[in-house]
Amino acid sequence: MPGRSKPLPVVLPARMSLTENAFDDLEIAVFDFPFQDAIDRFTHQLKGLLNKKRLEWWKYPPYRLLNHAIVACSPTVVHGFEKYGSKKDPIRRMLAIGKIIRDDRGQVIGSSLQYPSEQQITELILIWVQIWGQQKWLKKIITGKGKMIWDELLTGLEDKPQTQWYKISPTTFLNDLYAEKGLAFNAVPSLLSTLLHDKTFTIADREVKWRKAQNSSNRLCVVSQPLPISFMRKSGFKESAEEGFFSYKLEFQVQTQAGRDKPWIYAFLHCQRYAEKKLTHNQRWNDITILLGMNRQRMDGWEIDSTLVRLKAKRSITQGDWLEQLPVLLEEFGARSLVSPVEIYANPQNFWKNKNLDDEYYVIHTEGYKYGRSTHKVQTGFGLAEQSEVIDRTCCDLLQGVLEPDRPFEPDRSLKSLPPALWTFENLSESPPLMNAQKAKKQGLTNEQRYEVRDRETHQKRRQQQCIPAKAVERVLRGKSLTILIIYQEQDTCDAIYQQLRETFLLNEEDSFPDRITIIRKPILDLQLCQHLDVGDLNPAFRYKSPSSRPDGFDDQWHKAIQKGHREKRDAWRGFLQTIKIEEKIIQDSCCVAFIERSEEPTSREEFHEDQGIKKSIREACDREGILSQMIRGVQWKTDEETKDKERILRPADKGRTHNAVQDLIIRQLGVLYDPPNTIYQQIGIPEQQARELDVVAFALIKKQIGVTYALAVRLRASGEVDVLLPEKTEWMPYPEAGYKLGQIFADARPYFNNGKMRNESPVSLKSNTLVKFVEDTLIQKLERPTIAIIEAENWRNQGAWEQLKNDRLSQALDRLELREVYKRDDSELNNLLAVVRLRTGDETPQYITNRETWQKDGDRLSRDLYELSGFVERSDNEVFHYFSIGRLPSTIKGYQHIKGREDPYKIEDAGGVPFKHSQAIEMLPFFVRPDFQTEENLKTLCRVPHYLRFSPAWTMGNIVLPYPMHLGEQLIQDRLCILGVTE
Known part of the structure; x- marks a missing residue:
């Protein structure tokens, strides 16, 4: 009797509707x-x-x-x-x-x-x-x-x-979200939080009480009291008993959706951690956030309640005070003073809720804070079952009659029989399974021989698959050879990079690198090349002070010194690289990439400020010389005494860093795919002829507060070749070439960057009309074959000023392109454009629970992350087609969900050491769809293309958020921000 097929999972989104009497x-x-x-x-x-x-x-x-x-x-x-x-x-x-x-x-x-x-x-x-x-x-x-x-x-x-x-009247916002200048987007979440204030619920036999708190987004959220937990932390083969505190944090957001008149209310559950031991280091040197709760009036006549308000303290742990001049202002106003932050850092728990305290203080933990030699013991996130129960108890019980939950999404059933998306390095390098011990015994093999068999199989598999990375690199270089420079200070770093390069090309001990790939190792003999930028007699410590506190003229002097130091360092590196090219006879037609070892910067703020870092100088020098670059810190190997073995072993953390650096430069910066994407297009429903020719064009736009607004287009061909179109250029260029070309554009923009801001007239601060023109010209003039265009909603509708991407506009204009001009679907110049797929990510898509059709009736069903990249279709009254893509189980929690009895542990019980991180849902909405693709099945097909491209050969932790060509485009821009002096 054939076994029953495993049912496909459904996904229940954590989004609700407001009832008419909600407020x-x-x-x-x-x-x-x-x-x-x-x-x-x-x-x-x-x-x-x-x-x-x-x-x-x-x-x-x-x-x-x-x-x-x-x-x-x-x-x-x-x-x-x-x-x-x-x-x-x-x-x-x-x-x-x-x-x-x-x-x-x-x-x-x-x-x-x-x-x-x-x-x-x-x-x-x-x-x-x-x-x-x-x-x-x-x-x-x-x-x-x-x-x-x-x-x-x-x-x-x-x-x-x-x-x-x-x-x-709060009911105003039930009918018009944009009344009162969009106040609803802050007011509605705050109204819901107000309803929850002082309400309690029970989870795992523990009572949790919600309390209003100011959020970073100028709205209220709710947080629980600090909850103590004890757990076992696993590190390698060791376990140690730990304890700590965490807090549930639930925030609401108002979101709209194309084709839907009423707003959605998204519920996001987060793990909030507080400093609970003596705070000793702020390694990222960011401002410190402290929640303040008042038990007594600070000022006569000023009413108070128990809301936690959000204040900022200066960066220094030992000398810090409240940000700006808050104590001075309160004193001048005659208000009761605040406790000094330094006093709070010394013993944070002493300032938590206590009836004897006038004020409570909670220091919000951020990555980079240290407590003596340790970091925070409690890891972030929650398992899906715990997340489900908290949202259920809150939104369905405490807010019953206020919120109505959404229906589940249905799985895209056609994905069931499809092969995995294109290979990652993890798939490529995976060793064959170890022979079962019982089977080995039947064959008369010892345990040692069992491992020897696997080693031989691994050796043979690597030999058979060596052609895959070699051909992939050859494909993107289009006839060029590849020269790989390893520029190092310490031999250990050179050896580590060389070893990982061999792993990248699946080389066995006796194998040589593929033809047309040359490895050149060059030590840095002039250590001045690695020294941070010289600022003369200027004291770097002043740079850490607020601008108004610095000596007169200091900023101008500092800026000139940094610019001068940068030019000198850049020119010195260009000279060094030119010498290498001449000595090693590197031909002009070779694609050249370089690994460069960087020194650690001084930790004293009297000696060094991040402006003095040399990454920008090295990156610009490499780009000016047409060299793609990847910088890496020094590494260490375990000694013979540590390993009890003749073979040196790279320390795990350093091995991981080196592996990532090599994968980034050789795979991502070259735009490598191990297999052409046309191998899956036909299987997901694209007609055969179009599948062989299909281009995917993704528009990437990066907006930074420093004033950078830059966009480009990345084209992934069905053959696996990747091209880039820059706004300044008229033709597509290969992805590797675009890297250093873009670096030169950013380098030319440096004179426009001053005092942490980019002037609007710079070549990397594109105006809205320029961005819209770029998209229009690309779609009208630069599509050579059948094409699916992909664009992300948030940046392009706001910074790119493509108004059509807004939800209310898009639902009324699905069959048009509204750019500088309006284009109709029957315009012959757009016949190659099959569709545009708009993506929404981040807070614009909801959290979710798997295998649940309702919040309350399915409480006994197991919720766990999806093991494969999965697609879902929204079934609702909404006439606009929406597709949701959710990534596979992240490797950070893979072990916990594979062990029976620990599939979904609760943090409140024993999962304090589990770093939960669930894949976010990505919304895909196709519009301007060619008539032959307008059936529901074909709309799914269009969305499956960017869905299956949510992977990177260089990424092994899970799935990337954005489809591969868009990911490549955004990373290309991010790589060049350092040239402007933007710190890491």
Whole structure:
């Protein structure tokens, strides 16, 4: 009797709808900044005095200081004066939310809606402006030629406030998310968090109590109390008993979806960790976030509640204070002072909830914090069962009648019989299975001989498959030879790279590298090449201070010194590389790549600032010389005494770093695929002729706060060749060539980069109209064969100004392309374009639970991560087709889900040491679809192409988020950011 086939999994998204009566018992109040005209007039006049079109970012009014002071005195507000509205018409406003209080008979007896009065805020603003005026650069101006405009500002602040608090009905947002300048996107999550405040639920026989907390996104979330856990941490073959604390953090987000009128509410569960032992190091040197809870008023007349408010402290652990001048502002205002952060770091748990404390403080742990010699013991994330139960207890029980859960997604059944997507190095290098011990015994083999058999099989398999990486590299180089430089300081590093190169090409001990691949090893004899940039007598420690605290003229002197040091270092490296080319007779027509060993930088901030790093100089020198580069720190080998063996063994962490470096340069930076993608296109439904010719064009756009906005297009051909189109160029170029060409463009943009910002006229700060033109020209003029175009929604609709990608617009324009002009589907110039597939990622797609059709009825069904890259179709009343792609089980938790009885452990019980990380769902929406692909099955086929391309030969942990050509494009840009001086 044939066995029953295993049912395909369904996926239940953690998204809900709001009911009509969701916010009946809630209230909202809004207060717009009362003196915006006076502040704007002063900053405009200040620009005139300084003869500048714009001020440096740190010279604008310090609104963050004001907002921190407001929430430090009044936790009853969601946030201080934050920006709302568009860039053209922004407004700063404060938000407060409360809940109506009823008696046992349902009669209204009060409200928790509390906020400071207009007069209280006005008094604080006046003191805030005066403290701003004490900054050294500004004080010099306003006591001199700017005194008149300063006095005018102060006089304006003494007038009656121009605005006042006003209430908004929360039901407004049920019908119009964009009312009140998009306030709903912050207000609705805060309303839901307010409903959960002080509510409790039980999980694993432990009571959890929700508490409102300010989130980094200017909205409220809820967090649990710190929950203690004990667990066994496994490291290698050893286990050690550990204990620690974590907190459930649940945040809500409002999201729209193309073709749906009502909003979705996404529920995201996170693991929040606090510093619980003495904090000793802040290795990433970032500002420190501390949650503050008040048990006593900080200021007479200012109402408080138990909301945790979010404050920032300076980077230093030993000398740090609250960010900017918050203690000074509170003191001038007459408010009760805060505890010094240094005192909190010394013993964090002493400042957790305690009835004897006026204030509670919780230092949010971030990667890079250290506690003595250790890091935080508790790992992040939750298993799917625990995640499911917390969301179930909260959204379905505590918020019953407020939220209605969504239906599950159905699996794409046609994927069931398909082969895996293209190979990764993990697939390629996997050893044959070890012979079963019982079978070996029957064959008369000893245990040692059993392993010898596998070694011989591995040797033979590698010999048979050596052609795969060799042909793959040959394919992308298109007739060019490959020269690999290993430029090193220590022989150990050179040996490690060489060993991993042999592994990459599956070479056995007796094998040579493939023809047309040359390895050149060059030691760095001039160690000055590896020294950080010289800044003369300037003290790097000043660079860590806030701009307003640095000596007069320091920034200009520092910038000139860094630029001079960079030019000298770059030229020295170019000379060194040119010498290597001449000595080794590297031909012009060879593709040249280089591994370069970098020194560790000094740890003292009196000796070194990250601006002095030389990665930018080396990368630019290599790109100027047409060399692709990968930098690596020195490595160590285990000694004979440690291994008790004659053979040296690379330390595991160093082996991993070296392996990743080699895979990145030889596989990713060359754009290698082990197998042409046309081998799967026909199997997933693309007609045979089109499958042999199909191009996939992905548009990559990177936007950085420093002012960089840059885009390019990557074309993956059915043959496996990868090309790139840059906005500055008119023709496609091979991916390896595009790397150093792009580096030269970024290097030419360096003069536009000053004091941490890129000027708008630079060649890497593309305007919206330029980006739209680039997409239009590519789709109209540069498609040579049948093509599927892929574009990511968030950056392109916002920075790229492709308005059609917005949900409300796209649902009304599925059969058009609305760029600079409107194109219809029957335009002959677009006949090669089969479709455009829009992707949404990150917070725009929901968390999910597997194997569940409802949250409550299927509680006994096992939830576990998907073992394969899986596709799902949304079945709803929405007429727009949506496809969801979810990656396979990440290797970080693979072991736990393969061991019986530990398939889905709860962190609250014994999984504190498990680093859960589940693959995110990627939404794919095809539009502008050619008529012959408009059936539902063909829409699935179009989405399966980017779905199956969510892999990289160089990546072994799981699946990459974006399809391979888009991933290549974004990485190409990311690699060149360092040239501008952007730190790692």
